[in-house]
Amino acid sequence: MTTTVEEQLFMTEKEELISGSEAVAIACALADVDVITAYPIRPYDTVMQYVSQLKANGAFDCDFIVAESEHSQFEIVKHASSVGARTFCGSSGVGWFYAFEAIAVTAGLRLPVVAMVGNRALDDPGAFGVEHNDALAVRDLGWMLYWVATAQEALDMALMAWRIAEDPRAFLPMALSCDGSFLTHSQAIVNVPTQEQVNRFLPGYDRGKLQLHPDNPITVAPQVNEDWLMEIRRQSNEAMTRTPAVIKEVYEEFKQVFGRGDPSPFIEEYMMDDDPDIVLMGMGTLALPVRVAIRRMREQGKKVGFVRLKFFRPFATEEVQQALGGAKAVAVVDRDYSFGSPSFGGVLFNEVRAALYPLEKRPHVVNFIAGLGGREVRVRDVEEMVEITQKAIDTGKIEQECNWIGVRE
């Protein structure tokens, strides 16, 4: 009996040494995505290189379209999604911004496009390294935003992304933010599931009565003006408020089928069992140096823990309150900036501070801007953050709310 390349590829569960981008590309094949659009920009474009290889070698049947710009790239998948096709695309840095109009309307139309953002600093000046400002720019538009830390998580969360986004309770697009280089290009051992497992977990995309088709002659996105826009915005808001329940459900099922996952889909806690005095918080691959630093500080007897925020949207307010509310001080590490924002701090810092405000007993919240443009966040940088935060606890006041770490001054 002969088998196809695809069957051979995903017939048995196996461990492979692959990058984050390759993991997402494999997820695309396992999810049987119908339309994928590409446009080159570093570092996200590695995912499209792997997708094109899978297609070229007959391991993956999809319509792979190399668009003439990011704007068209995102418009093509938006329209493919409207007729019921499962879609994937992505970008980085200013490429993501070039597509911004299409990104906005995809959320407005509530089309479940899944995208990968290979986080990259915005031009100018040119820099390939990671900053989170590209993906964060869509935080108010109705995109679910997830920050990945490992290649395994990239594969797993990509599979979950279609399931979550295409759930009719959500019908919202979802972006997987992957730190440029640190995740997109770094290889790690990844457990690649079988097609049979994925088929059990991930049903096909059904656009239902919203599908654009001659058998269902609807008009999508008419001109509504002040007569209806507020109601439609409210519907989008309702959809986003329903997503935490959908995410929890999908995450639990994923754990059952694939046998791996964290206790919570929204946050990952590290050395948090003994209610540490100082809790660091950040997103993405930052977790790696922070964990090393915490282990070292724990050896010195310092009670420090770490909470990695995974979903930035929807923002898990209660989980964050529970995880951080008991600490004396929270150190929020931003791999982004928000010039002119409250306390001239980062985006995550202001979100976390807002989330903690309703608590009766609030911890000090200190902000650290670090690792911009792909600069390495070193163990001693993390130790410096903890020292500054400890000072706030000792003196009872925060000397400077936003601190830039590892910057030449």
Next chain:
Amino acid sequence: MTLVQDLPQVRGVKNIPIQEGFTSGHRTCQGCESALTMRLMIKAAGPRTIVVGSTGCMYVANTTYYSTPWVVPWMHTQLGSSGAAATGTAAGLASMMRKGKMKDEPINVIAFCGDGGGVDMGLAGISAALQHDEYNLLILCYDNESYANTDIQVSGSSPWGANSTFSPPGKVHRIMNKRWKKNTAPMLAAGHPSCRYVATACASYGLDFTNKIRRALTIGGPTFIHVIDPCPKGWDYDPKYSHELGMLAVETGLWVQYEIADGELTLSGPSRAIQSGVRQRKPVQEYLQRQGRFAHLNEEDLEFFQSRVDESWDEWWLPGVVPFKKPEE
């Protein structure tokens, strides 16, 4: 390649399909020729069609929530995305049909854009769409020669000298729009050798337009049609003259009607008669002086305008179509 529909050429205006796909409910201006273009387009294409419309008056004036005139499935796309929208819609259908996720049947995909959305902002996207031979799609550019939905601003497809809210004749500068109208259809035909069908048309010649739509949808692959639409508001004339102005645009030789099918150029209607010498071109003045947007043009301007049109017919290698000079005999 997915299947195409069987849409035979229509013989005689009385045989144009009676079934409407663009009905009451729209709010276009009195005398709006673009509305007629939409109506004829979907009559020609039939009910098994998905239409995607980019931002412009045929979006804003047509699809008021709860009173859409579209009987066929219709979706909005962004101003510069007609090419991407057509590609995405066609690719989604093709992929699902190939994989057995959807019934395999021929469905027409038409994306329309105005001149602002097509000739200006969306040109790169249309160009990319015309390279994808594996998708059956039609991009229709309805050209009313201005950004007519936002208060009449000059576009890359506006005629030289036309008065618009961005090119008002003033005390010092009489002519504010010094750009000559882009020659869009030949640019797209010449630039995309594998694209099998590019045509120009005008709703004043409804049968010709109907048949061009049907040919574009049956020939296979990506296709493009550029239509001139007189606009009472933007061109400043009595709405009852829309049809006549469309005819004058063709009869003066300013707008040339043709199709390029598999590389073969065929002029139609008055354009063909002009080309073969059966009929003389009317003076451009007859067309310009009927419109308020040219009221400020003086004798010298009119002469200049006429000289440019004469040049396109007398000196171009393919008269009225391709602006390369004839080679020396």
